[in-house]
Amino acid sequence: MENRRKAAKAFTPLSHPAPYQTVVVGGGISGLLAAWDLQEAGFKVTIYDASASWGGCVGRHEVAGVVLDSGAESFATRNTAVSELAAELGLGDKVVEPNPAGAWVWLPDGPVPLPRTGVLGIPSDLGAPEVRQALGASGVLRAALDAKMPVNIGTTEATMSVADLVRARMGKRVLERLVAPVVAGVHSASAELLDVDVVAPGLRAGIRDHGSLAAAVAAQRDRGLGSKPGAAVGGLVGGMHTLVDALVEKLQEAGVSMHLGHKVKAIYRGDIDDAPTPTYDGGEPSPWIVEWEHGTTHGYLAAKLLVMATDGPMAVKLLAPEMPELLPFTPAPGPDIRLVTLVVDVPELDSAPRGTGVLVAPSVETITAKALTHSTAKWHWLADSTGPGTHVVRLSYGRAGTKPADAVRLTANTPTESDLIATALADATTMLGVEVSEADLLGADVVRWQGALPFAAVGHHEKIAHVHSLANDVPGLVLTGAWMTGNGLAAVVSGTRRQIRAVVDASKRL
Ligand SMILES: Cc1cc2nc3c(=O)[nH]c(=O)nc-3n(C[C@H](O)[C@H](O)[C@H](O)COP(=O)(O)OP(=O)(O)OC[C@H]3O[C@@H](n4cnc5c(N)ncnc54)[C@H](O)[C@@H]3O)c2cc1C
Incomplete structure (x- = not known):
């Protein structure tokens, strides 16, 4: 040079x-x-x-004749930047919320519904039945101490991981059973590694403003999609x-x-x-x-x-x-992520047995994927376009900073596309509780995102x-x-x- x-x-x-x-x-x-x-x-x-x-990363692909997002498929509504851009580009009327049915989390002892009013899996309402189901009575009691402790806990340190903040304010069970699976699914990284101020900007400041972590989460959720409180993410009819x-x-x-x-x-x-x-x-x-x-x-x-x-x-x-x-x-560089998209003909999935999808706790050894999105259950516009009985299911593999079975198995053995599709069919069957076999496949695609999701x-x-x-x-x-x-x-x-x-x-x- x-x-x-x-x-x-x-x-x-x-x-x-x-x-x-x-x-x-x-x-x-x-x-x-x-x-x-x-x-x-x-x-x-x-x-x-x-x-x-x-x-x-905001890509597209066609699977079994359906045009789908191959990367990002939604946006966080903690600010209005994306919906404003969509409006500016003439897509304002295409902004939608996902099915409010919510997602599930797969824990070592099985699946439970994910509390709906959280940010990064951190619950805002400790009285919600799903919170009790996920944490048990002792976990809820520990998490409730958050409201009683001084606001300086978790807010005075210069930098802090998501895990340290949650552990300090709400305890280990909230971290392991709610936050770790969500964080791994969204950021492909361990909560121990992630900088809370980057992945949840304003949350630590919110503890000071509102008195507790749960209240800070509630305040972020209340901002919702534009003026509508509630949904943590939005999407676009037709895909991102x-x-x-x-x-x-x-x-x-x-x-x-x-x-x-x-x-x-x-x-x-x-x-x-x-x-x-x-x-x-x-x-x-x-x-x-x-x-x-x-x-x-x-x-x-x-x-x-x-x-x-x-x-x-x-x-x-x-x-x-x-x-x-x-x-x-x-x-x-971010971790190597593979997304396996399956388009299947399985009418039993019309009932959306696991809501909009499943996030898998890193400690679960019986499932290789880190997350499953039941796209046709999540987005009504997509279900309308595929029609009853036909479903789009997307599974993701690969995360940084943990030693789960998937990182070891999938990276070390450089699986072929057909290995990944077979693994995805097996994982989908387990997670959805409905047999999803090769015979049901209308189409499948594997997209590899190498280093594309850097974690903070x-x-x-x-x-x-x-x-x-x-x-x-x-x-x-x-x-x-x-x-x-x-x-x-x-x-x-x-x-x-x-x-x-x-x-x-x-x-x-x-
Ligand atoms: C699988 C996946 C799923 C995701 N899902 C979501 C989601 O649901 N919601 C959400 O909010 N976010 C999601 N994200 C994150 C989000 O998509 C990214 O944060 C965002 O799209 C990054 O945009 P960017 O422009 O910074 O980078 P990129 O999208 O990475 O774009 C960088 C561009 O630079 C080009 N480039 C690189 N080197 C060169 C070079 N030498 N010369 C010319 N061009 C070059 C590349 O080809 C690429 O097009 C997801 C990301 C991934 C990978």
Whole structure:
């Protein structure tokens, strides 16, 4: 790299009025949204994505003729970022709540309904029958101490894991029987590892405001979907991938330069000596030069503003030659997750025997999956489209920070697609309590998400604050995406928009 660069000359900060030539690297939801907000503000945007389709983890696939989400399938409603974006894109009337039947949790002693009024499995109403069923009388008594203890317990420490907070305030049974299964299902990581302030922002502050952890959870749940209290998640009729479709359509209409199958392989500051130095509008020297490859061709693009919206390890790898100070902050890649989607003809599932699905406690050894979503029970629009008797069931495998049977068995033996489908059929039969066999299969698909779900380990908040301050010292650079904003659509959409708004506001002040 060093010999390819003529000079790492200090470049001019953003000092010219928009439109800036902007390059966005990564076309997941964060990159697409950054591109959208920047072009709306008058920036001239080019976006590259290495893969064959837009949306990153908000993907789609077709199984037995049904178009389904292959990654994210819902969004948290603790903020209104996603529903507002949907409305802006003309999808406001497609925002829906899932079936209120709720999910189940599989414990070492069998399945019980998951309390419906929780956040991350932390219950808000200790009097609910499902809470008593899951915890037993002694577990409820211990959890109730939460309301009697001082608010400083769990709120004064600088950083804290989800497990430490729950253990301190509500006890071990709440942690092991409710929180651990939910956290493993949603974040693919152990509650011992996860930074509570990243995965449940505002919850610790809520203890101070409302007097207890249960009350803080209740307050978050009351915010619900927009003005409707209750549902912790929302979805879109047609699937979450329709949000990506709508964004891509808007970007294309707006004339944003969009390039799929273009992997960005290097990023330079200043000039490069073995290629004609690209200039951007007005022939000014380029603060950033992005080198891309597409099959056997490659090229360069000069830009004044660089938005990195890839996963964390890739962002650091691409920027490190120019910003070696980022290297100590390289995030660990997320666990290897496999999603097995089964479309089956099993009329007994019309009664939704396990509500919207099942989360499996990490200590359960008889089930390999970490979670099962009964998609046709969860989303009415999907059941309407498949018709009675036909069901979509999605099982997920792989989690970090625990040593469950699934991590060991599935990663060590590199199972084939048919091994995974056979395992999924066996797990579905156990979890749903209804025989789901190969003969019932109308179609199946296995999607592998490698390192795509980074988890926020304790201390992540501080680490990212540091990365932000390093990036802020470099004019014309924005680092965004789930590793910077927190995982999940609610965090990614609100975080990306906040960052882009700051760039646009700063450009207006010049
Ligand atoms: C299986 C799964 C299920 C999930 N379910 C949910 C859910 O139900 N609800 C929820 O809220 N969240 C869910 N999430 C999390 C959520 O999907 C992500 O947090 C969010 O989509 C991340 O968006 P992003 O744009 O930051 O990153 P990504 O979606 O990872 O996008 C990054 C993009 O960068 C591209 N890229 C990488 N390197 C390069 C390069 N060198 N050059 C060019 N392009 C590059 C990639 O191709 C990719 O498209 C799920 C995630 C997974 C993996």
